[in-house]
Amino acid sequence: MTQKSAASFRKWRQDWLTSREQQEPRYGIIALSSVRNSLSRSVFHLPHRHPSPAMSDSPTPNPFFRPFPAPFLRREFLGLMTASWGWTMVSSYGADEAPEKGKGPKGRGGRGGGNSSEYVLPEFLAEFATLSIILGRATDKTMTFSALAKETLEGYFEIGTVPGKYVIKTAVTSFQAGEPTELLLGELTPNTEYFYRANYRKPGAAAFTHRPECRFATQRASGSTFTFTIQGDSHPERPQSSHPELYARTLQTAAADGPDFHICIGDDFSVEKIPTTSPESLAAPYLLQRPFLGLIGQSAPVFLLNGNHEQASLYNYNQVDERRTVAIATQVARNRLYPTPAPDAFYSGNTEALKDIGLLKNYCAWTWGDALFIILDNYWHSPALVDSGFKGEDARQPRGEKGKSRGNKNRDWWGITIGDAQYQWLKETLETSGETYKFVFAHHVLGTGRGGIDGCGMYEWGGEARRGEGTFAENRPTWPLPIHQLMVKHKVNIFFQGHDHLYCQQEKDGIIYQEVPMPSDHGYVAYNEDRYQSGTKLPSSGYLRVTVSPEQVTVDYVRSYLPKDEGPDTQQGAIAHTYKVRANSA
Ligand SMILES: [Fe+2]
Ligand SMILES: [Fe+2]
Secondary structure, X not given: OOHHHHHHHHHHHHHHHHHHHHOOOOOOOOOHHHOOOOOOOOOOOOOOOOOOOOOOOOOOOOHHHOOOOOOOOOOOOOOOOOOOXXXXXXXXXXXXXXXXXXXXXXXOOOOOOOOOOOOOOOXXXXXXXXXXXXXXXXXXXXXXXEEEEOOOEEEEEEEEOEOOEXXXXXXXXXXXXXXXXXXXXXXXXXXXXXXXXXXXXXXXXXXXXXXXXXXXXXXXXXXXXXXXXXXXXXXXXXOOOOOHHHXXXXXXXXXXXXXXXXXXXXXXXXXXXXXXXXXXXXXXXXXXXXXXXXXXXXXXXXXXOOOHHHOOOHHHHOOOOHHHHHHHHHHHHHHHXXXXXXXXXXXXXXXXXXXXXXXXXXXXXXXXXXXXXXXXXXXXXXXXXXXXXXXXXXXXXXXXXXXXXXXXXXXXXXXXXXXXXXXXXXXXXXXXXXXXXXXXXXXXXXXXXXXXXXXXXXXXXXXXXXXXXXXXXXXXXOOOOOHHHHHHHOOOOEEEEOOOOXXXXXXXXXXXXXXXXXXXXXXXXXXXXXXXXXXXXXXXXXXXXXXXXXXXXXXXXXXXXXXXHOEOOEOOOOEEEEEEEEOOOO
């Protein structure tokens, strides 16, 4: 390293390490091919309420987060509902189990907007709160439907492979109020597009309401072209930078692309400002998101990543106070209220079960077309606090020692980890993959800090460390390479991350580091842009549309605006930036 580059390295490293001082805002916050013959389901009953975004530093409790009346839980065991295609009801809760100091342009949407008292869907989309349908666990032959009704309904589905021509009609079943009911559609044909219509009515009503037709696809074959979409941090708890109408608009626009699945990069279910922690209150953010994610989830299986604000972490789990309750309740709520995949013949992932949770279902990998998809978890395998802790706990200062920040230099940076088991799984997954394209997703490099390639050289991600902190070999003796170098070796094409609340595309050593913008920021700000020293930077809001073909991958940044903010240069659905990635050579 030359003197000049060493000085430059020290400067950016110091900038990066001290970036914690301006960290993320804390204000505020089966084969199931047909298990036709019998499965029981266990369903918890939850009241369905809509949270308010009015969470701030005010001591006034958020009205949404008041405790639910207890007891609210009960378990039901219902018999099998089958049709000729193997509709099966399966367990939805199994035993397996300041805005920141933005430097971006001022948005026309204004800050502190979103004057609604509740973070709910616009009235014209109220149907998606009446009945939220979210697909998940897509495989080559199966699809899981999760139906959540606001008030008890009964309904059925019609399915076919030609639009408007349904050859299968399921039995009428009950969707209990506030309960996720999972239905497994089996014996599907791989690499096929299906069309379905949901029909529902209040029990005893004369007529059914017919929902518009939806579509979904089974696993694409090699050589196929398909699309998937990604959203960044939606943060519905932040009225300053998240507007429900804009979020809904983004999701509707993304759904119109017909993606085969939709990935949420994390910070969608913050629980940090909940005044009274209980399993019920901690599940509230997950219930709040159901109507929104149903806008796209009814036709695109949804994959969820944990962000730092979900507070689902090993650090919290290892405590003996309310933080343990938080870690358990949030992960349980996620896996109960959303059809998250567990390791099976189709998905690989975390096979270790934790007491009081079961399988975490926090990281996984699968193949689709010519691509390998790997979702990592930054928080469930780190004994050290990774980023912001519960209720303002800070990795730089011990709990109960407010005002005594130890600073970044005293952080246990080597203690922050994805864990040995996840690393070895990642390594094996990459080594055994023969797919043309490889995509990796995590909430952020290291799960904390700022920037993309700006921070990817440090600690277990890149192997660098400050003097006196030890070496990569000393701190990760069983790891042949840091994570970045491992991804380089195995020709990962794009690493997608969130956390920083802007759009930024960078490249290092042949890997694109892609920061995903917020879907809901009505201020249209490029937060933390000063933390990205290179790359194409653009403000939120919008989503990423990724089209995978045998020859190339096309990534589009699709913008989203509130109607009042649209104009000649700010059109809904406009592509603000696009780039292509060529197929890996053999
Ligand atoms: Fe984050
Ligand atoms: Fe975030």
